[in-house]
Amino acid sequence: MKTTILIHCPDQSGIISYVTGFIHKKGGNIIYIDQHVDKEAGVFFMRLESDFENNIPVVKNLKQQFEEELAIPYQMEWSLHLGSTKPRMALFVSKYNHCIYDLLSRFHSGELAVEIPFILSNHADLEYIATQFDIPFHHVPNSKQNKLNAESRQIALLEEYKIDFIVLARYMQIITPKIIELFPNKIINIHHSFLPAFAGAKPYHAAFQRGVKIIGATSHYVTEELDAGPIIEQDVTRVTHAHSIKDFITKGRDLEKIVLSRAVKLHIDRKTMVYNNKTVIFS
Amino acid sequence: MKTTILIHCPDQSGIISYVTGFIHKKGGNIIYIDQHVDKEAGVFFMRLESDFENNIPVVKNLKQQFEEELAIPYQMEWSLHLGSTKPRMALFVSKYNHCIYDLLSRFHSGELAVEIPFILSNHADLEYIATQFDIPFHHVPNSKQNKLNAESRQIALLEEYKIDFIVLARYMQIITPKIIELFPNKIINIHHSFLPAFAGAKPYHAAFQRGVKIIGATSHYVTEELDAGPIIEQDVTRVTHAHSIKDFITKGRDLEKIVLSRAVKLHIDRKTMVYNNKTVIFS
Amino acid sequence: MKTTILIHCPDQSGIISYVTGFIHKKGGNIIYIDQHVDKEAGVFFMRLESDFENNIPVVKNLKQQFEEELAIPYQMEWSLHLGSTKPRMALFVSKYNHCIYDLLSRFHSGELAVEIPFILSNHADLEYIATQFDIPFHHVPNSKQNKLNAESRQIALLEEYKIDFIVLARYMQIITPKIIELFPNKIINIHHSFLPAFAGAKPYHAAFQRGVKIIGATSHYVTEELDAGPIIEQDVTRVTHAHSIKDFITKGRDLEKIVLSRAVKLHIDRKTMVYNNKTVIFS
């Protein structure tokens, strides 16, 4: 059985050997190790893919042994993921269709090892796409008057469908602090600028106004501060004086969908870790 | 004789034909036309390379005729540059040698059609490079106490050597408003971030702190507001969590020198025009 | 009425002025000029967007005048396209859906000013996409035995629907010489390598075998020699030793669709000219 273990802990001598020795002792074959030391913070990060011949009850046992033999003595925060368990992703959209189309066509072709129990939108415009891909669609309007009501319905759906993480595919609405707290580093947004430049509304207009020669897109985990969460992936494309704002938007669409899909894939494959509002990306 | 004409004026019907017809009538052969219309501002930009069989006195005549027949009726701001006249560039440096080395080796290999009458620095460290390339070097210290004195010496040198434009090759010092006024859109700086992100001091440290996945460099014309002038050229390179600030600085050096050299070459070839704090780049 | 004129002819002094003067004289306002001189071949290329206040009968007159006053004396090959006339594109596909999806979603969002009268495939697999976008689908099998029959049906369809150009969106079949002759420089293919490397079958396998660090995709006009026609657009992406052939294919899909869509847009906007098996791209 394939497992992925993610660890971070204070950096200390011998830590790689302790972990690899433990896995070996428990009958696991290590397939791939990634590690990183943040020297400033003195923190060690590790991602470990292993193959165990054991069955699930044994793995549960393994969890307890890991906790006692490694996690407690070395002050680790850690998680273990079974390869057989696909994370469950909620897709929040509004009116733009390029990101949702790109994600769903990758999902459809088997590129993304994920479950998508539902799509939610504050408008009904994209319901037809949910229908095309045979995924339940929930229309949860989000006007000023019914914000609290919307939050309740969102939380109810997230709980009912046992959602692991949320993807905002140009959702264009603020996620409430309560939901952010329920899904820490588990809400992925796409912002249409190379952050931290042009945070906030209308970044293409601001980029045009400033006369930049390169525009970008940034996918990040959502935190309470707008567009300031840990960056997962960014990419850019060149523009010239001859491009209008409309051209920026068109070129930007191609960036947005690719950057968001890359970030979502990294998250699904459990290749992202977060510390001090920054990501470690084991790609 | 090869000439380059740069024009901007209110956009109006027929303007391309008026200009091309004028050149043809005066015995010029148009080699290359670039043009751009800023539709928001209603401004027309043109760059025109022509070959005249005439000699220099005739060209002077041409200037007057252009002024009367085109510039005044169509409210043009314009300039005419003889291909035989190389612009005169002053190079301001401090302690970093990568940008000056890159510029001078391109100059040495004939890539840049420019005169470099002198190199100026607030430190003596790089005098050896000026010596290597046989260019006069002026050490003008720039401490708090002697700022005014430094400005006077700088202006005296710029005037004495009949300088056309200034390149700040990681000069790291503020250029005084008086000099900026003397050289409007004629001072080229390299800033080590993808502006407008991380303007000001220590941009690599700020980029590291924010956890960006891409770093950049920006070459721009200097205006009174720090790092806010018209952008000439930008480029970027990918970074990961595994890169330290020192890595950012090393990777950034390669960006800085290439972006600055490209911007300088565009300026030398008179392929840049400025309007509303933005550039039109005819590349 | 907006028109685009494409010209190539022997290079000669004054040619830009002759053309721009003609347009002006006929009441046209030149919006945009692009030009290029191939100095080796001594050939001049021009693309000219103009706005005429006249109606269509006048434009027909214009064509005759252009022919007499410019094309004949200056030995021009030229064409005039009315902005109101969208080119008619046939889409040939096989079993892969990523390129057709990308093209049709851009078409759907108004990015491509084209008519798509039909989609043709040698398999029935992608008929559902034609249905989704409400475009007639023709299944024309292409096995060894019925190649001639297939060619006849293809030609009949191309004529019946008055097709201007053909896009091979991973069609994977050889286009017959007869059809290539009917559509010279009007059949656009996407090849999944940075040509001329890895022409022919299975380029990702060959790239993997060679151990390249960059893979690419190339869109080109189809000529009789396989994968050797004029290149319209290319792009690349980095790979490492850690990527499998399957990873190459997945990453390549993202390249293929973007490179093909860019090439198709350039063709639709009449920004491509072909000479000596090379393209001039006025982008």
Place this chain on the structure above:
Amino acid sequence: MKTTILIHCPDQSGIISYVTGFIHKKGGNIIYIDQHVDKEAGVFFMRLESDFENNIPVVKNLKQQFEEELAIPYQMEWSLHLGSTKPRMALFVSKYNHCIYDLLSRFHSGELAVEIPFILSNHADLEYIATQFDIPFHHVPNSKQNKLNAESRQIALLEEYKIDFIVLARYMQIITPKIIELFPNKIINIHHSFLPAFAGAKPYHAAFQRGVKIIGATSHYVTEELDAGPIIEQDVTRVTHAHSIKDFITKGRDLEKIVLSRAVKLHIDRKTMVYNNKTVIFS
């Protein structure tokens, strides 16, 4: 004491644990592990940075123990490098100065942890650069008549100076099979195309002729077959119809020097391994 161990061996279960356990047992602290499995070939690759408190005699002991306890039982090919030992690099040049300048300025600024005991050239043109950087220069002409003589002098110099690897910085001469045999996967060349396209002479001319939209440069280990050795690093840049062959050469120079410097740095940092004419790059 810092050490780097490079291993490749048949892939087998538990191999990571065996190695990491061994290091730990011998008092080493593992700083960084990279690994790769070539699934087709069934080969395991590993790069391991460790810190030992021990002194050099102990490390010699370590080598023997590693050989007995790991290398023999697991059929490893392996090497151990002390962090304190800089590899010794010979620089072969001809008349172009951009690559040598780039390498030496990085060397000078401390970016490359290498010794450069001498520079060799078949021409005397670049002796002044060797003088600038205070490195012995050997002029070894290489005309048809004295090829054997040249080879003897080259080998004598390589042995006298105890050279570990050779960098061909646009050397433009064929390296003899005898020298290739003496330095297997230890001669680094820069070829001015994105191999395998345009192998052999005059690649920029061939690229221009073919009308490509992207040009490249490739750094590879030299093998007997010309331009066919394992690729270490590649990069590309865009070109258009407007670029002449001379422009290709100028743009290419910037690529060549950066790609070669990256490859040399990877080799110096012992981050390259070679298998089946392909490289594993642990960057």
